[in-house]
Amino acid sequence: MTVLRRSLLAAAAATLAAAAVAPAFAQDIRPRLIRFGYGLNEQSNQGRAVKVFAEEVERLSGGKMKIRAFGGASLGSDNQMQQALIGGAQEMMVGSTATLVGIAQEMALWDTPFLFNDVREADAILDGPIGEKVKARLEPKGLVGLVYWENGFRNLTNNKRAITRLEDLDGVKLRVMQNNVFLDSFRSLGANAVPLPFSELFSALETKAVDGQENPFNTIVSSKFYEVQKFLTVTNHVYSPWIVTVSRKFWDGLSAAEKKVLVDAAKKSRDFERKDTRDEAARALADLKARGMQVNALSPAEAARMRDRLTRVNASVATSVGMDLWQETQGALAKLRAK
Ligand code: TF8
Known part of the structure; x- marks a missing residue:
């Protein structure tokens, strides 16, 4: 291998390594204020996980993207918030999949009584290709589904x-x-x-x-x-699952780096939320x-x-x-x- 080739490879490797620690180039992340609504109160499993999401978005974006959380349905019921997201008047929310059936019929799958026997089955189906497929049905309707959280067995x-x-x-x-x-x-x-x-x-x-x-x-x-x-x-x-959704009008205006911040933070919040919810349910x-x-x-x-x-x-x-x-x-x- 020539010296030149070796140094080119080293440079490429360094770039890749840098990308791994800072996946988003700073200039691709702009200051953003994201209004995030949810129905339960701040002290609930939902409220705790929204907080984790907010902290993670802030961290991953170097403080540029800020989540302003509104709990206790202060921005409206699940249905009202969904409409606000579709219209672009609100950026994000988490709520029941059951209230989305009027928007995407496939969401009714999760309402099937006794569909899952346990959380292992729920996680596997929701996080696998079937969950993805159902989530994707929201996009033509003006919503982007990021992840499913656990509401739980009713x-x-x-x-x-x-x-x-x-x-x-x-x-x-x-x-x-x-x-x-x-x-x-x-x-x-x-x-x-x-x-x-x-x-x-x-x-x-x-x-x-x-x-x-x-x-x-x-x-x-x-x-x-x-x-x-x-x-x-x-x-x-x-x-019952919950689903974290983003207004498509807002989403389409984000850079790839900004989208990645939201997706990565959503996954982190999901993992936190499921564990927290299960621990709490057990008590x-x-x-x-x-x-x-x-x-x-x-x-x-x-x-x-x-x-x-x-x-x-x-x-x-x-x-x-x-x-x-x-x-x-x-x-x-x-x-x-x-x-
Ligand atoms: C219900 C759901 C609620 C959710 C929540 C407000 O009974 O289980 O927990 O819609 O996001 O409505």
């Missing part, structure tokens, strides 16, 4: 009675997310299901406009639902009991009856998301379960 609370049998749900006025799969699911269980934005839920429970709701343990703790709900039934009826049940909630699990026979009723909505989910995607998901899950 459980039922109410104020009327302990739910020990399917029939106990009869006439229970139950708030559900603004999403047809959830509406159909709980109607098929006999509840009087009413769709409401999350931002109105606490006061609806407090004023007894509704009797109950369903959300992961974490949210029942962080939103203080234990103050206004007596009975908690462990159903784990569906795993939450004891916490809720200590706060006076009356907790029950369903007997295996009743759980099977509920599961059977709920999975009657599967056919309509398959129609909304398309048979190909449905089959692909079932195939991927079968493969994971065979391992």
